[in-house]
Amino acid sequence: MAKVTISLDSDPAIEVMLPAGTRCPQDAVELIVRDCLARGHRTEARACRAADQDRLADRRTAPEEGR
Structure with missing residues (x-):
């Protein structure tokens, strides 16, 4: 699988790390x-x-046409 590198400020990274454990x-x-x-x-x-x-x-409750 291809890898992607993303740069991220440290504050959001730390906020993500804490709940993720x-x-x-x-x-x-x-x-x-x-x-x-x-x-x-x-x-x-x-x-x-x-x-x-x-x-x-809808299909079950609709009356049949032509009868």
């Missing part, structure tokens, strides 16, 4: 980014399931 700013930022991505995927999956349920519910 790491001693390396790079590890802390990586954990935060991975968590953010995973949360986005979970939200997307939840939203898609809800949209599918609404779509299926």
